[in-house]
Amino acid sequence: MDVFRWEIILAVLGVVVPIAAALYEFVFVGRKRLGYRVQMDTTATDAVHSQYAGALQQLQDGDGTRLVDPSFVLLRVENNGATHIDNDDYAALPDDKVGIRVRFPGRRVAGMVVTELGDDFLRPCFGEDSGLSVRDGVIELPKVPLNRSAHYKVLAALERTGEEENGARAQFAPPEVVGGIKGGVGNGGIQETRSQTGTSWRAIALICFLVLVVLGQLAVSLGEDDTTAPLDCATGTLTITGSSAFKPVLQDATEAYRKTCPGAEFVIRTGAGSDGLETLDREGRKQGSSSPAHLAFTDGEKGEGHPRLLPRPIAFSLFALVVNEEAGVQDLSLGQIERIYAGDVTNWEQLGGNDLPIRLVGRAYASGTRRAFEQKVLGGVQEPAPTSDDCRNPGPGAVPGPVRCERGSTSGLLDAVERIPGALGYSALGEAAERRGLRLVSIGGHRAGPEEADHGAYPFWATEYAHTYGEPPADSLAAGFLRYLTNEVGKDIVRSHGHRPCGELRNPVLCRPTEQARPSLSPSVAPSPSSSPGGGGGRGVTGRQAGPPAGGTRDSVVRVAES
DSSP states (O other): OTTTTTHHHHHHHHHHHHHHHHIIIIISSSSOOOOEEEEEESSOOOOOOOOGGGGGGGGGTTTTOSSOOOOOEEEEEOOOOSOOHHHHHHSSTTTOOOOEEETTTTEEEEEEEEEESSSGGGGGGGSSTOOEETTEEEEEEEEOOBBBBBBEEEEEEEOOOOOBBBBBBBOOOEEEEEEEBOOOSSSSSEEEEEOSOOHHHHHHHHHHHHHHHHHHHHHHHSSSSOOOTTTTOEEEEEEEEESSSHEEEHHHHHHHHHOOOOOOOEEEEOHHHHHHHHHHHHHHHHHHHHHOOOEEEEOOOOSSOOTTTTEEEEEEEEEEEEEGGGOOOEEOOOOHHHHHHTTTBBBBGTTTTOOOOOOOEOTTTTOHHHHHHHTTTTTTOOOEEEEEEEEEESTOOOOSEEEEEEEESSSHHHHHHSSTEEEEEEEEEHHHOSSSSEEEEEEEBOOOOOHHHTTTTOOOOEEEEEESSSOOOSSHHHHHHHHHHHSHHHHHHHTOOOOOOOOOOSOTTTTTTTTOOOOOTTTTTTGGGGOOOOOOOOOOOEEEEEEEEOOOOEEEEEEOOOO
16 A cells, blocks of 8 residues: 555645644643733823813822923733743842833833723732832732733833933834743743734735645545546446345445445335345246346245245344323333233223323334234234224224224324324334333333343344345345445444444444343233233234235335336
8 A cells, every 4th residue: 555645645744744843832822921911002192282182281200399201101011831830930139029111211100000900810919018119110020920811000100301302202112021930932032922913924824835735635646546436346236125124224225325326326125024034035036037126025934935046134123112101101011012912901090000092003014013012022922913003993893902903104103102192102212212202111220222132131122134136146225235334334324223233232243232031020010810811921912814904005106216
């Protein structure tokens, strides 16, 4: 690899130079600094005679003598460094109380007063024995300890002492400030600072440098040959069917793939995982020996049948029980959940919640999410048959127990639970967590999370599989998209929707938790023997469903790419 590539050099300069400038300014140069600023230096005589001059025309010395060509100077002394300045930091003899001396060439000090203190606790520093005085026309200022950004101001009234030259007044020379600190900038002497009203030349120079770096990187990138597409890019149209729980991942992943590979188009139809397998198997048989441009995703294994479909684990998916927030419950044990679906509990008040009837919203018979719920949460027992179409009122001939309805997609189920008071359902964790009107229910005191599932504490999970009809060609869009889902970009997309890429688990091939034991029921929450005919703790759900109920999976084309 060529280490000395121009883009690398420019990137390093763009990082190193600002860091070096900051270190120089704030660590080395600006670490300890004593400064002063002349904020005003003006005469008190009028350039144009005015009747409103008043006392300014009558300024007098202490003995009543009027000042000659009087002037005023306002001096600000400040700590403009990065550390504080103590009494011992002044570059003066230990027994000398004076830290700074100010003289005014051509002028005499007629009066002086400290007019402003940056901090009120500086007031004792200017007491009678502090060293503050005027001696031989020189203002002597004491050794004042100054924290960062602390300051004080001195106002001096002056009169001219120099002679006029050729009948004209000579311009006053600026004040001479003498003082210093130990270990300060340069020789440690006090430095004149200026009020910053605009952008400093150092900042402008640094900005210009960074602009040149960016323009240089742009020129280098434009000069490179980027006409070749990534090796994994494939063209054509790929149809994706199956799990609606994995739909958000598929939407984002296909959109990102299209941006990388503009020649690729995708058609996504989601609903129930079993229906996606049937569609893939049917299309593969029509195609013959070659693999069709078709993928099917399922929540969990495909089960028996479809011997020509090859599964590939993609992600470890977490699911969650969701309840309408008006139900007033946040945690249910496995025994309580089983009793609800067995029909033994019909009102949330029986479990310590609000006085609302329980309404169960489930997925269709072919749904992989429903299959995961039955296997992981209900212990292999199927959900009861639907008794309602609107999820509120039981239909004719409904058996006693909670009202139960079915929806053909994850979003449809979440909409129903969010809308109907007392409703209970289940869905993929990522999509459920985005709904405001729902509450995620912990199972046995354990919330839905990767760590809880990894250690066998949280039972509601499934492996997300992608299925192909036979082995797709290596250069096909189906194979390229599967590789894309398992590389770094695809992993980021999978992870952003609450799933875990299989490659991040301890056993990527199996793509499941390290411990799979279903949590046992604690005696305090186990159902009573009388809750089912055989004392089975609420497992006695009757009426085993033999096939898909009425109103089966509703497939919808969520996006058809333009041809």
